[in-house]
Amino acid sequence: KYDTARLQQLDRDHYFHPFTDHKALGEEGSRVITKAEGVYLEDSEGHRILDGMAGLWCVNVGYGRKELAEVAYQQMLELPYYNSFFKTAHPPAIELAKKLADLAPAHMNNVFFTGSGSESNDTVLRLTRHYWATKGQPDKNIIISRENAYHGSTVAGASLGGMKPMHKQGGLPIEGICHIQQPYWFGEGQDMSPEAFGIKAAQALDAKIQELGEDRVAAFIAEPFQGAGGVIIPPASYWPEIKKILAKYDILLVVDEVICGFGRTGEWFGSNYFDLQPDLMPIAKGLSSGYLPIGGVMISDRVMDVVNKGGDFNHGYTYSGHPAAAAVALANLEILENENIIQTVKEETGPYLQTRWAELGEHPLVGEARGVGMVGALELVKDKGTNARFDDKATAGALCRDFCFQNGLVMRATGDTMIISPPLVITRSEIDELIDKARLALDLTFEALHS
Numbered sequence: 001k002y003d004t005a006r007l008q009q010l011d012r013d014h015y016f017h018p019f020t021d022h023k024a025l026g027e028e029g030s031r032v033i034t035k036a037e038g039v040y041l042e043d044s045e046g047h048r049i050l051d052g053m054a055g056l057w058c059v060n061v062g063y064g065r066k067e068l069a070e071v072a073y074q075q076m077l078e079l080p081y082y083n084s085f086f087k088t089a090h091p092p093a094i095e096l097a098k099k100l101a102d103l104a105p106a107h108m109n110n111v112f113f114t115g116s117g118s119e120s121n122d123t124v125l126r127l128t129r130h131y132w133a134t135k136g137q138p139d140k141n142i143i144i145s146r147e148n149a150y151h152g153s154t155v156a157g158a159s160l161g162g163m164k165p166m167h168k169q170g171g172l173p174i175e176g177i178c179h180i181q182q183p184y185w186f187g188e189g190q191d192m193s194p195e196a197f198g199i200k201a202a203q204a205l206d207a208k209i210q211e212l213g214e215d216r217v218a219a220f221i222a223e224p225f226q227g228a229g230g231v232i233i234p235p236a237s238y239w240p241e242i243k244k245i246l247a248k249y250d251i252l253l254v255v256d257e258v259i260c261g262f263g264r265t266g267e268w269f270g271s272n273y274f275d276l277q278p279d280l281m282p283i284a285k286g287l288s289s290g291y292l293p294i295g296g297v298m299i300s301d302r303v304m305d306v307v308n309k310g311g312d313f314n315h316g317y318t319y320s321g322h323p324a325a326a327a328v329a330l331a332n333l334e335i336l337e338n339e340n341i342i343q344t345v346k347e348e349t350g351p352y353l354q355t356r357w358a359e360l361g362e363h364p365l366v367g368e369a370r371g372v373g374m375v376g377a378l379e380l381v382k383d384k385g386t387n388a389r390f391d392d393k394a395t396a397g398a399l400c401r402d403f404c405f406q407n408g409l410v411m412r413a414t415g416d417t418m419i420i421s422p423p424l425v426i427t428r429s430e431i432d433e434l435i436d437k438a439r440l441a442l443d444l445t446f447e448a449l450h451s
């Protein structure tokens with residue numbers, strides 16, 4: 001049905017991909033994905049691949065949901081597009097806003113819609129600064145983030161993010177954003193206990209606030225666990241200490257729920273899992289399970305009360321609250337609810353995945369296996385006794401990722417950290433298959449590195 005060679009040639013000639021070294025595509029070319037069902041992808045040659053990443057951490061309800069296609073179709077017939085600028089609105093976005101207010105932590109009753117997580121974080125930057133300016137403190141405009149965080153690819157998103165290779169391109173970060181240590185025990189804290197390291201990493205926030213001055217700091221932004229940075233789950237001491245520090249100062253807490261939101265941890269939001277009370281909560285991805293692009297920023301009542309005093313918020317996107325995307329998002333949230341998907345992750349499939357995933361921690365190539373809910377990471381090491389990393393950084397990760405792909409599993413490599421984040425609907429037997437394929441890839445990687 002598909003002429004793979006032709007597609008690959010056209011792809012090489014014309015298609016500039018995100019986060020891809022085009023020289024490295026080489027002879028082999030891109031793998032062309034043509035369809036998907038449940039947790040499986042199919043490529044143009046008919047190979048079946050278990051999608052251990054739910055696309056980009058987003059296809060929470062799995063592929064092939066005809067009811068979502070039907071909702072999009074009906075909405076496009078009824079009202080394919082309208083906006084919500086200048087005192088207009090439409091039913092899908094209104095209903096979705098109400099639903100999100102019901103699902104989010106109790107004090108978050110307001111939402112600003114965007115088209116993506118990156119746009120949500122651009123909105124966060126402007127909204128936090130606008131909030132303090134409206135309160136008469138325009139100089140309270142610095143946002144503190146963390147090294148190795150990922151908050152998107154727009155100028156503000158990549159600046160808020162703490163990824164050095166992104167900062168190198170395009171002269172980032174922009175002014176008024178700074179980064180503190182991440183709570184990455186395996187990578188940076190093994191000379192102390194996870195608990196002690198969690199406190200130390202949190203105290204970097206206090207030190208930074210004192211250095212800058214409380215009256216200069218607008219907000220602290222963080223993912224509940226860092227996703228793209230390597231599924232970095234903070235030690236249990238970290239978030240309680242951060243909360244104590246924020247309570248001392250008048251600074252907004254922005255919890256980036258773009259990955260954690262809509263069930264990834266076995267709770268509706270990472271904020272529920274880690275017991276956080278955010279002022280702002282960027283969302284995207286699982287909001288529509290990726291079926292159509294949509295994101296947003298959930299806003300607490302305390303922030304909204306101030307913003308409402310500031311007149312127009314001169315900000316908005318043509319596709320803010322797009323009717324078809326909003327209708328699909330609403331239907332996606334109903335699927336998550338009606339099929340008890342998040343509860344199942346919390347009580348059944350999540351614990352099962354974590355038990356099976358921990359078994360991979362015994363592999364000679366793996367220094368640590370960690371995870372929460374429906375997400376996991378493996379740290380690949382040269383020496384299991386000392387947890388020493390490979391000198392040639394990211395080679396082992398790339399090898400392992402390629403072996404996975406060849407054997408029908410998508411697993412992501414962030415340097416030498418392997419990551420999974422499968423659709424939340426994955427079953428026990430599909431989890432078994434995922435583990436078997438991951439183990440085979442670890443064996444092949446070990447052999448390749450030690451032969």
Ligand code: PLP
Nearest residue numbers: 116117118150151152258259284
């Ligand atoms: N925030 C987090 C935590 C993310 O993981 C991502 C994307 O991976 C984003 C923001 C950016 O979202 P988008 O790619 O939809 O712009």
